[in-house]
Amino acid sequence: MSFWSYLSARHEQLLTDAFQHASAVFQCMVIATALGIAIGLVSYRSTWGGHLAITSTATMLTIPSLALIGLLIPLVGLGVPPTVIALTLYGLLPVVRNSIVGLRGVDPALVDAAKGIGMSRSAQLLRVELPLAWPPILTGIRVATQMLMGIAAIAAYASGPGLGNEIFRGIASLGSANALNQVLAGTIGIVILALLFDSAYVLLGRLTIPRGIRV
Amino acid sequence: MSETDGRGSTSGATIRLENLTKRYPGNPNPSVDDVSMDIKAGETVVFVGPSGCGKSTTLKMINRLIEPTSGRIRIGDEDVTDMDPVKLRRKIGYAIQSSGLFPHMTVAENIALVPKMTGWSKAKVKDRVEEMLDLVGLDPREFHGRYPRQLSGGQQQRVGVARALAADPPVLLMDEPFGAVDPITRDHLQDELIRLQHELHKTIVFVTHDFDEAIKLGDRIAVLRERSHIAQFDTPEAILTNPTDDFVSGFVGAGAALKRLNLTRVRDVEIADFPTVSVDDPLQRIFNALRGGAGNELLMLDRRGRPYKWLRRGDLMRAKGSLARAGQLVHDTVTRDATLHDALEAVLTDSGGRVAVTGRRGEYIGVVDMETLMNSVHEMLEADRLAAAEHRHDLEELRHHRTEQELEGGADSP
Numbered sequence: 001m002s003f004w005s006y007l008s009a010r011h012e013q014l015l016t017d018a019f020q021h022a023s024a025v026f027q028c029m030v031i032a033t034a035l036g037i038a039i040g041l042v043s044y045r046s047t048w049g050g051h052l053a054i055t056s057t058a059t060m061l062t063i064p065s066l067a068l069i070g071l072l073i074p075l076v077g078l079g080v081p082p083t084v085i086a087l088t089l090y091g092l093l094p095v096v097r098n099s100i101v102g103l104r105g106v107d108p109a110l111v112d113a114a115k116g117i118g119m120s121r122s123a124q125l126l127r128v129e130l131p132l133a134w135p136p137i138l139t140g141i142r143v144a145t146q147m148l149m150g151i152a153a154i155a156a157y158a159s160g161p162g163l164g165n166e167i168f169r170g171i172a173s174l175g176s177a178n179a180l181n182q183v184l185a186g187t188i189g190i191v192i193l194a195l196l197f198d199s200a201y202v203l204l205g206r207l208t209i210p211r212g213i214r215v
Numbered sequence: 216m217s218e219t220d221g222r223g224s225t226s227g228a229t230i231r232l233e234n235l236t237k238r239y240p241g242n243p244n245p246s247v248d249d250v251s252m253d254i255k256a257g258e259t260v261v262f263v264g265p266s267g268c269g270k271s272t273t274l275k276m277i278n279r280l281i282e283p284t285s286g287r288i289r290i291g292d293e294d295v296t297d298m299d300p301v302k303l304r305r306k307i308g309y310a311i312q313s314s315g316l317f318p319h320m321t322v323a324e325n326i327a328l329v330p331k332m333t334g335w336s337k338a339k340v341k342d343r344v345e346e347m348l349d350l351v352g353l354d355p356r357e358f359h360g361r362y363p364r365q366l367s368g369g370q371q372q373r374v375g376v377a378r379a380l381a382a383d384p385p386v387l388l389m390d391e392p393f394g395a396v397d398p399i400t401r402d403h404l405q406d407e408l409i410r411l412q413h414e415l416h417k418t419i420v421f422v423t424h425d426f427d428e429a430i431k432l433g434d435r436i437a438v439l440r441e442r443s444h445i446a447q448f449d450t451p452e453a454i455l456t457n458p459t460d461d462f463v464s465g466f467v468g469a470g471a472a473l474k475r476l477n478l479t480r481v482r483d484v485e486i487a488d489f490p491t492v493s494v495d496d497p498l499q500r501i502f503n504a505l506r507g508g509a510g511n512e513l514l515m516l517d518r519r520g521r522p523y524k525w526l527r528r529g530d531l532m533r534a535k536g537s538l539a540r541a542g543q544l545v546h547d548t549v550t551r552d553a554t555l556h557d558a559l560e561a562v563l564t565d566s567g568g569r570v571a572v573t574g575r576r577g578e579y580i581g582v583v584d585m586e587t588l589m590n591s592v593h594e595m596l597e598a599d600r601l602a603a604a605e606h607r608h609d610l611e612e613l614r615h616h617r618t619e620q621e622l623e624g625g626a627d628s629p
Contacts, residue, residue, distance in 0.1 A: 113315030116280055116388075117329050117378065118305035131319045210319035212362030 006181040014166070018189050021162035024155070025148045025197070028084055032091030033141055039092070040099025040137075041125070050100045057093040065090065065154045073158050083152070083160035090151050091144040098140025102133030135209050142201045149194040153186065163189045227257035227418030228291035228385035230277060235286035237272055245284070247272050248442040256385075257416040261429040263466070264439035264446075273443045274388055274422045278307045290386060305333050308379035308387035308417070313395040314371040316363040322348070322374050323359045329382040347377040350414075352407060369400035373407070380415070389421045393428070402557070405431055409480075409552050410575075426466055430455070430477045431554060438463050451478050456603045475595065476556035481549055484558075484591040486572050486581035489514050494523060498538065502531065514571060515542065520578040522548055522571040548573045551580065555591065558583055 043049035072082035156164030170182030534541035561570035569584035
């Protein structure tokens with residue numbers, strides 16, 4: 001069976017997998033972004049706290065994804081939970097690091113000015129520091145999403161959702177007629193999804209980064 | 216805020232610093248040591264001193280960006296030392312070096328920040344933004360929607376001042392606001408600030424390390440030495456002609472007589488009339504004016520009444536009757552708020568030894584020449600000498616009468 005006829009025969013299953021893949025990555029990124037920015041906000045003012053946040057999230061990233069998912073299975077079972085936990089943890093590092101770097105990169109004179117004209121602490125954060133730190137934070141989110149696209153494929157190992165299932169099925173039945181097609185379809189699907197997400201981020205950047213600081 | 220007199224109807228409030236001290240942990244010496252000072256309402260006081268003398272720290276204690284270790288701050292009749300700092304700062308304008316504008320907000324959004332925070336209505340804020348832009352000499356239609364990075368350094372600084380004044384605070388703190396712009400722009404900005412202050416009568420506390428700037432702007436100058444000790448707190452004239460000690464005279468530097476020129480403005484000297492014609496006048500009338508006038512020179516104004524060309528008798532002849540080619544373009548003018556120093560500079564570089572004085576929109580008002588300047592300077596220095604002699608006389612008398620009493624702070628103790 002050729003690759004094209006494989007695609008047309010299996011497109012329903014493939015689309016479902018692709019949708020689940022995208023939706024898992026998207027939801028985990030939302031959680032990772034919220035958590036990551038929160039961690040950044042809590043820790044960016046202290047040298048010590050910033051180090052701790054960056055180092056601990058970086059350590060998370062050094063754990064091989066297969067091992068992490070494997071370790072999570074006995075704790076939370078199979079399926080969606082280990083996938084979500086693993087993806088969120090992996091997504092944290094770029095967001096946390098870029099939040100801290102971005103927030104620290106805001107010109108202290110501007111923070112001084114914000115305080116000096118009578119902004120409350122929360123107004124300083126919401127109206128000055130976060131908007132100015134947003135471009136690097138968005139870059140962090142973008143990098144994290146790219147990474148999660150690949151890692152999400154491993155989730156199939158814990159019978160999670162997504163295009164990883166195609167790849168694993170193909171690998172498991174190597175030598176059979178459709179093995180290569182399955183692996184190819186899964187991989188190409190992930191690449192296409194990643195590109196789609198990336199262009200969505202470009203658009204998001206256009207919409208959310210104020211014109212005055214856009215490069 | 217009344218509707219008729221829209222701009223800056225809240226005039227200044229007094230500021231009183233009482234034994235203000237700031238200590239930082241780990242430093243045995245306080246950065247600011249026991250500063251007491253009374254600043255009158257509507258007065259511009261300049262803190263000047265070498266870098267690291269604590270002048271900026273003292274300023275920042277007024278809006279409590281730095282909390283004093285001990286001492287009290289009073290603004291108007293209110294003790295603000297323990298007030299909510301956020302509320303306090305909304306009543307105090309704050310302008311800093313390199314403008315401090317938020318780059319992600321437009322000019323209008325920057326200016327609207329404080330009025331919005333204090334809960335003004337949308338329409339009122341909008342009007343106020345236009346008014347403030349106009350006040351600092353920027354065309355509201357043109358600059359409204361621009362981002363700070365699309366402005367020059369001088370324009371940014373103007374917007375910074377507009378933002379500081381937007382909520383009409385009685386007090387304005389300025390921390391080396393013109394430190395980061397080029398000398399020519401700085402000069403313009405200083406002139407603008409003087410003009411603004413003429414209109415608004417805020418209480419301004421201004422920090423600089425540039426003594427010339429201090430002389431130009433201050434009603435009174437506080438010369439500060441290390442730990443913010445006040446070496447002398449007096450009018451610029453008194454500091455120039457009568458410095459209390461070597462530290463102050465060292466800071467005043469050489470050329471006190473020349474610096475004295477910075478203390479008088481063009482508005483204070485006699486501005487002479489000069490025969491003028493307009494570019495739209497018929498050629499014959501210009502001829503007649505040239506021939507008929509007492510001097511043999513005319514000032515030609517452009518269509519908006521601004522000085523355009525100096526025309527001498529014979530210029531028209533040489534240019535074969537073509538107005539476009541005749542005469543000499545006016546290359547320098549001064550406003551009525553310019554200092555005599557600026558006027559002298561302009562007169563010296565002008566080939567004819569005079570400079571045209573213009574109003575706010577650049578329109579012609581009159582002319583100042585070398586002779587007028589010389590006479591005014593002579594009168595001025597004479598008056599200063601008299602005042603200084605009188606001051607010395609007073610001091611001696613005071614000493615004579617109170618030999619057994621201790622002389623306190625302000626007097627010139629031996």
